[in-house]
Amino acid sequence: METVRTADYFYVMVPDKPGEGARILGELKRAGVNLVAYSGFPSGRGAQLDLVPTDPAAFKALAKEKKWKVKGPKRTFLIDGDDRLGACADVLARLAAAKINVTAMDAGAPPGGGRYAANLFDTHAHLHFPEFAGDLDLVLERARAAGVQRILTNGTDVPTSRAAAAIASREPDVWAAVGIHPHESAEADDAALAEIERLAGKPRVVAIGETGLDFFRNLAPRDVQERAFRSQLALARRTRKPVLVHCREAHEEALRLIAEVDVREAGGIMHCFSGDVGIARRCLDLGLLVSLAGPVTYPKPGALPEVARFVPGDRLVVETDCPFLPPQPYRGKRNEPAYLAITAARVAELRGEPLAELAARMSENGRALFSL
Ligand SMILES: [Zn+2]
Numbered sequence: 001m002e003t004v005r006t007a008d009y010f011y012v013m014v015p016d017k018p019g020e021g022a023r024i025l026g027e028l029k030r031a032g033v034n035l036v037a038y039s040g041f042p043s044g045r046g047a048q049l050d051l052v053p054t055d056p057a058a059f060k061a062l063a064k065e066k067k068w069k070v071k072g073p074k075r076t077f078l079i080d081g082d083d084r085l086g087a088c089a090d091v092l093a094r095l096a097a098a099k100i101n102v103t104a105m106d107a108g109a110p111p112g113g114g115r116y117a118a119n120l121f122d123t124h125a126h127l128h129f130p131e132f133a134g135d136l137d138l139v140l141e142r143a144r145a146a147g148v149q150r151i152l153t154n155g156t157d158v159p160t161s162r163a164a165a166a167i168a169s170r171e172p173d174v175w176a177a178v179g180i181h182p183h184e185s186a187e188a189d190d191a192a193l194a195e196i197e198r199l200a201g202k203p204r205v206v207a208i209g210e211t212g213l214d215f216f217r218n219l220a221p222r223d224v225q226e227r228a229f230r231s232q233l234a235l236a237r238r239t240r241k242p243v244l245v246h247c248r249e250a251h252e253e254a255l256r257l258i259a260e261v262d263v264r265e266a267g268g269i270m271h272c273f274s275g276d277v278g279i280a281r282r283c284l285d286l287g288l289l290v291s292l293a294g295p296v297t298y299p300k301p302g303a304l305p306e307v308a309r310f311v312p313g314d315r316l317v318v319e320t321d322c323p324f325l326p327p328q329p330y331r332g333k334r335n336e337p338a339y340l341a342i343t344a345a346r347v348a349e350l351r352g353e354p355l356a357e358l359a360a361r362m363s364e365n366g367r368a369l370f371s372l
């Protein structure tokens with residue numbers, strides 16, 4: 001999915017000698033005038049620099065002040081497309097098919113944008129799982145390079161909640177959630193819940209979870225799951241922290257319990273959303289955000305594309321749930337936060353929105369929920 005917009009471009013004539021480009025770009029830098037695109041080439045007896053500023057008025061003011069020989073503005077087209085192999089070839093092929101000639105074409109990441117510069121927030125990861133024990137530093141490095149600026153790592157029982165809090169205390173861009181997963185709910189006795197509550201008071205522990213109901217795998221009896229979930233919903237409410245809900249094949253029961261406890265004050269996230277639009281609407285009504293994970297990229301995504309389009313931009317977040325559920329190209333492998341860019345790109349494509357903008361908005365939703 002591409003969106004086309006127009007932009008002003010200017011050209012500055014300079015002597016054709018080394019350093020002229022650096023001089024102009026240096027002046028722009030000092031004046032805080034950002035560029036979307038830049039190129040330079042010999043022209044006549046000098047050289048021509050083509051510039052597409054993000055703020056044409058600021059550029060013109062600077063050019064006047066510096067007495068640059070500026071021509072323009074002329075109109076150029078900017079296409080916000082996918083940052084993928086072959087994207088430029090496809091655009092040129094379509095122009096050729098329509099018999100439209102082009103004199104110049106340039107490609108680059110938009111300011112603050114592009115797949116690898118997107119501002120992403122992985123709202124659900126398990127960085128403290130043994131799968132990452134050997135190379136967590138590299139995993140975090142790749143995440144940062146892929147634009148993942150924040151990660152929430154989620155405990156699933158008392159020891160992993162402790163480990164999550166420990167990673168969050170070490171890494172500047174990692175925060176923790178503490179809780180007992182429905183699979184482990186048989187362990188959620190008073191002592192365990194008291195320890196979760198104690199951990200919830202630690203710095204950089206910003207949410208309760210993951211908790212919820214899993215009637216798909218049923219690794220704990222349903223009444224035990226419900227009791228543990230209810231206790232943790234109450235804990236979230238008491239500590240005024242958002243709750244991270246895991247729900248598989250148990251939407252009716254989970255939504256009933258959430259409604260009973262009423263978590264709207266601090267909110268929460270329906271993580272790895274697996275329902276349809278009707279369930280999504282009910283989650284939103286109960287004060288939860290909807291989080292999409294790798295399955296939205298699968299060839300058989302069920303109702304998820306519809307859900308991706310339905311949820312308002314200010315109520316949507318994305319996650320990896322790593323090491324589980326890798327997006328399509330990495331299925332069968334270990335998932336990691338860097339792959340969040342793929343899921344986010346798919347959600348942006350489904351919504352017909354530029355990735356950079358959507359990613360920034362979803363990150364802001366997570367930041368606001370967890371008060372980061
Ligand atoms: Zn889960």
Ligand SMILES: [Zn+2]
Nearest residue numbers: 124154210321
């Ligand atoms: Zn999880």
